[in-house]
Amino acid sequence: MGAGKTSAARAAAAALGARAVDSDQVLEERLGCSIEDYFVSHGERAFREAEEDGVCALLEAPPSPVLSLGGGSITSERVRGLLAGHTVVLLDVDEETAWRRAGGRRPLARDRSRFAALLAERGPLYDSLADAVLLDSARDVVRRAVPALRALGDAPPGTRMVWATAASGEYPVYVGNGLIGSGFRARGGEGHVVTDETVGALYGPAIAGASTVTIAPGETAKTLATAQTVLEALAEAGLDHDGHVIALGGGVVGDLAGFCAAVYQRGVPVVQVPTTLVAQVDSAYGGKTGVDLPQGKNYAGVYHQPSAVLADPRALATLPEAELAAGWAEVIKTALIAGGALWKRVRARTVEADRDLVLACARTKLAVVAADERDAGARQSLNLGHTVGHAIETVTGYARYRHGEAVGLGLLAALTLSAQPALREEVAELLAARGLPTRLDPAIDPAEVVAATARDKKRRGGRVGFALVEAPGDVRTGVAVAPDDLRAAVAELERP
Numbered sequence: 030m031g032a033g034k035t036s037a038a039r040a041a042a043a044a045l046g047a048r049a050v051d052s053d054q055v056l057e058e059r060l061g062c063s064i065e066d067y068f069v070s071h072g073e074r075a076f077r078e079a080e081e082d083g084v085c086a087l088l089e090a091p092p093s094p095v096l097s098l099g100g101g102s103i104t105s106e107r108v109r110g111l112l113a114g115h116t117v118v119l120l121d122v123d124e125e126t127a128w129r130r131a132g133g134r135r136p137l138a139r140d141r142s143r144f145a146a147l148l149a150e151r152g153p154l155y156d157s158l159a160d161a162v163l164l165d166s167a168r169d170v171v172r173r174a175v176p177a178l179r180a181l182g183d184a185p186p187g188t189r190m191v192w193a194t195a196a197s198g199e200y201p202v203y204v205g206n207g208l209i210g211s212g213f214r215a216r217g218g219e220g221h222v223v224t225d226e227t228v229g230a231l232y233g234p235a236i237a238g239a240s241t242v243t244i245a246p247g248e249t250a251k252t253l254a255t256a257q258t259v260l261e262a263l264a265e266a267g268l269d270h271d272g273h274v275i276a277l278g279g280g281v282v283g284d285l286a287g288f289c290a291a292v293y294q295r296g297v298p299v300v301q302v303p304t305t306l307v308a309q310v311d312s313a314y315g316g317k318t319g320v321d322l323p324q325g326k327n328y329a330g331v332y333h334q335p336s337a338v339l340a341d342p343r344a345l346a347t348l349p350e351a352e353l354a355a356g357w358a359e360v361i362k363t364a365l366i367a368g369g370a371l372w373k374r375v376r377a378r379t380v381e382a383d384r385d386l387v388l389a390c391a392r393t394k395l396a397v398v399a400a401d402e403r404d405a406g407a408r409q410s411l412n413l414g415h416t417v418g419h420a421i422e423t424v425t426g427y428a429r430y431r432h433g434e435a436v437g438l439g440l441l442a443a444l445t446l447s448a449q450p451a452l453r454e455e456v457a458e459l460l461a462a463r464g465l466p467t468r469l470d471p472a473i474d475p476a477e478v479v480a481a482t483a484r485d486k487k488r489r490g491g492r493v494g495f496a497l498v499e500a501p502g503d504v505r506t507g508v509a510v511a512p513d514d515l516r517a518a519v520a521e522l523e524r525p
């Protein structure tokens with residue numbers, strides 16, 4: 030209710046040169062009265078039966094390539110069964126917006142708290158059925174997403190798609206087992222692969238690129254010097270504006286290749302093919318690209334949204350355990366930001382690094398980036414744990430800790446600063462359970478970490494604003510922290 034299905038369906042159908050069919054409208058014609066009147070005269074149960082018959086008939090013999098379905102129709106098992114033969118698109122709308130549009134106007138939208146409960150109850154069902162998710166249902170956005178929705182049919186079965194929107198660009202994010210090696214292409218033209226030695230050896234042959242440039246693995250390769258080598262290799266290979274870069278690898282390759290794509294001939298498209306958990310749940314989305322300088326992490330970089338992301342969770346099978354663990358730090362961070370169902374699953378430890386987890390994390394990040402691409406406000410929440418995490422990486426020359434490991438420690442410091450001892454304890458247990466450090470190497474001087482924090486590239490007016498947690502799902506940004514409190518929070522990391 031209130032997601033904008035009718036107008037989105039019209040826009041999608043128009044892009045296909047067709048007219049959309051709305052199940053509620055067809056139903057009203059069949060019933061000979063409005064749904065509201067039928068509800069009043071016959072009750073919800075009778076309505077649901079009539080709706081089930083009507084919607085099943087539409088799904089069995091669709092009169093149009095685009096159907097918009099009543100919000101409750103998916104509560105029928107028969108309907109859900111028939112949907113398996115169609116591409117199901119979910120318009121992801123928050124409760125506030127949905128209520129604004131539908132509140133008071135539908136039989137099940139009379140009472141705000143009942144409405145919210147209904148949405149929360151149906152949410153997991155919608156998620157489980159959706160082949161594709163649109164985070165914005167504006168007509169133009171829907172129209173532009175149609176080719177990517179159609180391409181979903183060429184991806185391996187079970188692949189899901191999210192249409193990402195940001196101020197500077199929109200792109201499809203495909204998450205599916207077996208995407209690498211399936212021959213699925215998110216865009217035409219020549220693709221030039223940038224990868225690292227490890228990933229190149231494992232997956233390079235499965236990606237047909239016009240050329241391949243291979244860098245050394247690991248954070249220490251994320252430098253301007255490596256970027257120069259890559260840029261020269263792309264030039265030698267003849268990449269031009271008809272082609273694109275394919276970033277095949279973890280966050281290091283993604284950030285570096287994305288940066289090269291952004292500056293090469295003032296910008297060519299990049300397709301991100303993330304192969305680590307860090308990259309699949311976080312770094313491949315949102316368009317932040319760049320390299321490190323000795324003075325600071327990610328000190329040279331630009332925003333450059335990918336033109337597509339292809340995340341294949343099956344690639345995580347070859348990831349060394351310690352790298353997988355590093356990814357869990359970003360998962361836990363994302364779950365703290367998202368709250369709700371994701372936090373519930375992560376804290377219960379019932380969750381595995383699979384398609385659904387990657388998708389849930391990607392959706393969380395993409396929703397934040399859609400609201401604030403350039404860190405003006407909401408996006409700073411994604412920085413949770415990163416201010417101290419980056420400082421730890423910087424003072425240890427990017428060699429002592431993996432990025433995810435440093436972020437895990439940074440999360441603990443952020444929770445100390447948030448005055449959340451119980452949550453800190455719980456997060457420490459979650460990190461430890463995934464094999465992540467919860468104690469800073471005592472050889473590291475906390476004062477140096479604090480000093481490096483002051484050089485964080487996100488400082489404004491000489492002040493570094495912290496992302497702090499009020500509760501899972503409620504992250505405050507730009508919070509000023511007293512130097513003594515910061516010192517104490519970092520020192521606490523060294524306590525056994």
Ligand SMILES: NC(=O)c1ccc[n+]([C@@H]2O[C@H](COP(=O)([O-])OP(=O)(O)OC[C@H]3O[C@@H](n4cnc5c(N)ncnc54)[C@H](O)[C@@H]3O)[C@@H](O)[C@H]2O)c1
Nearest residue numbers: 227246247279280281282304305307312317344347348432
């Ligand atoms: N741009 C962003 O928004 C953003 C967000 C988070 C992190 N990052 C960046 O990401 C980087 C960390 O990324 P990372 O943790 O993926 O590190 P990484 O790219 O260094 O990969 C970790 C290691 O795993 C290997 N590897 C990758 N995929 C593999 C696979 N499928 N099988 C076997 N080995 C594989 C790599 O060769 C490497 O040795 C940091 O530089 C961080 O700043 C960026």
